[in-house]
Structure formats: C-alpha cells, structure tokens
Amino acid sequence: MTGLAVAAAVPARVATGDLPLVVGVTAGLGLLVALAGIWVMGRLRTKSIGVMLAVVVVVAVAATLAGVVSIITKMIIEGPTKDFVLSVVAVGGLVGLGVAFVLARRVVGESRRLVAAVRRLPFVAPQGLPAELQTIANTLEEAYAREQALEGARRELVAWVSHDLRTPLAGMRAMAEALEDGVVTDPETVARYHRQIKLEVERLSGMVDDLFELSRIHAGALRLSRSRVGLADLVADTLAGAEPLARAKGVVIAAEASAAVPVEADAGALGRALGNLVVNAIRHTPSDGTVTLRAAVERGVACVSVTDCCGGIPEEDLSRVFEVAFRGEAARTPTADGGAGLGLAIAQGIVEAHDGEIVVVNDGPGCRFEIRLPLVGG
Ligand SMILES: Nc1ncnc2c1ncn2[C@@H]1O[C@H](COP(=O)(O)OP(=O)(O)OP(=O)(O)O)[C@@H](O)[C@H]1O
Numbered sequence: 001m002t003g004l005a006v007a008a009a010v011p012a013r014v015a016t017g018d019l020p021l022v023v024g025v026t027a028g029l030g031l032l033v034a035l036a037g038i039w040v041m042g043r044l045r046t047k048s049i050g051v052m053l054a055v056v057v058v059v060a061v062a063a064t065l066a067g068v069v070s071i072i073t074k075m076i077i078e079g080p081t082k083d084f085v086l087s088v089v090a091v092g093g094l095v096g097l098g099v100a101f102v103l104a105r106r107v108v109g110e111s112r113r114l115v116a117a118v119r120r121l122p123f124v125a126p127q128g129l130p131a132e133l134q135t136i137a138n139t140l141e142e143a144y145a146r147e148q149a150l151e152g153a154r155r156e157l158v159a160w161v162s163h164d165l166r167t168p169l170a171g172m173r174a175m176a177e178a179l180e181d182g183v184v185t186d187p188e189t190v191a192r193y194h195r196q197i198k199l200e201v202e203r204l205s206g207m208v209d210d211l212f213e214l215s216r217i218h219a220g221a222l223r224l225s226r227s228r229v230g231l232a233d234l235v236a237d238t239l240a241g242a243e244p245l246a247r248a249k250g251v252v253i254a255a256e257a258s259a260a261v262p263v264e265a266d267a268g269a270l271g272r273a274l275g276n277l278v279v280n281a282i283r284h285t286p287s288d289g290t291v292t293l294r295a296a297v298e299r300g301v302a303c304v305s306v307t308d309c310c311g312g313i314p315e316e317d318l319s320r321v322f323e324v325a326f327r328g329e330a331a332r333t334p335t336a337d338g339g340a341g342l343g344l345a346i347a348q349g350i351v352e353a354h355d356g357e358i359v360v361v362n363d364g365p366g367c368r369f370e371i372r373l374p375l376v377g378g
C-alpha cells in the first residue's frame, strides 16, 4: 500500500533512466533492513506473536522508507513533494502498525483461549480459532482422548489383574496352610494340592511375564532381532508346540503352507504372537473341533492365519478383542483355563512392531485371526 502511494506521489519529473538506480538502491537498502529484521526475529523467536507481527510491519515500513529516503536525497524530489512522500509513507506505516496490532491482539487472545481450554479438563477443542491454532487444538483433543482411553485401560488392567492374582493366591495360601497344619493328610489329596499349587504358580508367573512383555511393548522398548524367517517353518514349529494342548482338549490341529513365505522378523517374538492365537483358538474350540494354521502369500502380502471352531465372536466384541484386559464375558470370574486378556494385545504389539497388522473376522463355524506382514522378495 505504501509503495503504491509513493509511486502516486512522485512527480513526473523522475526520468525513466533513473529507474534501475532507484530499484537497485531500494533493493540494496531493503536487503539490509530485511537482514536486520531476520536477526531481530531470531532474537525474539520465543516472544509473543504480537511482537513478531510488529517487527514484520516495522521492517516493511523501514524498507519502504529506506528506498524513499534514498530517492529523496539522491534525486530530484524536494520541498513539499518530499514532505508529501514522507507523510504518505509514515501514514501507511502507522496504518500497517495499527492493523498488525489488531491482528496480534486477536491471535494472542485466541491463543489464550486455547491455553485456558487446555487447563480446563476434560479438554474440548474450542472452535472458531485461526487455522493453525485450530489444528493444534484438534490434535490436542485427539491426543487427550487417546491418553484418557489408555489411562482408563491401564486402571482397568491394574484392577482386573490384581483381582486375577488375588483369587488364585488365596486358593494357594489355603492349600499351603492345610498342608502345613496337617489338615489334609491322605496322600492323594496332598499330591493333588501340590499339583494344583504348581499349576497356579506356573499360570501366575506366565501372567507376570505377559504383563512385563506388554509394558515393554507400550514403552516402545521391544527389541526385535530380525532375520529372514519362513512363515511355513514358523507354522510348523507352532503346530508342534501346541499339539499336546490340542490333544489334551481333544481338538484336531492342522497346518497348511503352500510355500515358504519369507518375511523379515524376530522369529521368537512372532512365534509368541502366533502361539497366543493358537492357544486362544484351542481354548475356544470344543473338543472334536478343528484349528487350522495357514501360511500363504495373498495380494503380495505374507499372511499367517489361525482358523477355529469357536462358534463366532459377537459382532460388538470383534473390534475390542485386541484391547488390553478384554476377555469377552461381562463377569470376570477367573476360570481354570481363563486368561488375563493380555494375549491378543501382546500379539498385536509384536505384529505392529514388525510393520504388519493383525485382524479378526468371523469365518464359517468359528473365527479367523490373520497376521499380515510385508513379504520379502527372493
Ligand atoms: N479364537 C478365539 N475365539 C473366540 N474368542 C476369542 C478367540 N481369541 C480371543 N477371543 C476372545 O478375546 C478375548 C481376549 O483374548 P486374549 O488372548 O487377549 O486374552 P485371554 O486369552 O482371555 O487371556 P491371555 O491371552 O492373557 O491368557 C478372549 O478372552 C476371548 O473372549
């Protein structure tokens, strides 16, 4: 605006040949002013946006002024014309400063509104903010909701796990006291108590291991040592490991693998994820039912799936089974073979650490859990 006004105010006496000189001098002085402005901005970078806006306007006015003053002193403008030109620049600068002041107040006011909203919990993003602040507010709201959900899940997990630990511990204590006090003496009951205590200890230490693994996954501290692994081999190993459990339950377990299906993976971690799926499948399949493990390449992606005969997972639970401590049933009474609801959360954490995804769908007489991983060529 100031530049246009100046052009209008300069009399026709300015020769066209002077133009390159005017442009050169103005650009040179403008550059100096701009460098000074950038330096000042650097020093003020932690100050209010209002101060920075004021600096921007001052720099713009100073650059214009420097050019105009150089024309006035070096060239032909003098007397009243000079005063006109200077006044136009000064008024333009003042108008610019005024507008910058109004804008700065608005930005500062809106950022204060955002800060006040952040301090007021629960955080709800205020609306009608300038675009960048609105993006920050919306991102904050999403992060807050995520954190709240995580915090809720953590609290639930602690409550449930302590419940799950306390119940078997109380049973073990009762059995140990009965043995110690000689309340049970017949050899058969004594042997049963010992067996039961050992089983419970194994279950509880498994649960503690799972909790530890999960906390490492959540802390991002899962260290994978990756190497070329064939999913077909992994399926064969998992099948061999799960066979005794399947036989004990009367479940038929089978494997199908069309090719090697190579992936870059931590064999131990991925084996654990697949193992968790298979244990679940066996646990939820009635005797005489079948659990099938399959390794294949589908649409350029390496897939390993576990299909069972569980009767299907309720639709409303399908999206929740990977949540920490989710166990499906509303009443959380620990059963002999019931888990803590950690297995799928661990499997998901491991698969995602491998840049893969894990999904579940209902399929035929049961459901199918599928791990998809990037395929390695060759
Ligand atoms: N193959 C399956 N068939 C039917 N329901 C399943 C199956 N796998 C998981 N679920 C449901 O999802 C819930 C969560 O499974 P998850 O493996 O995370 O925990 P869990 O098996 O109960 O305990 P943990 O694995 O810690 O021993 C299960 O309790 C069950 O309700």
Ligand SMILES: [Mg+2]
Binding pocket: 276, 279, 280, 339, 342, 343, 344
């Ligand atoms: Mg499980």
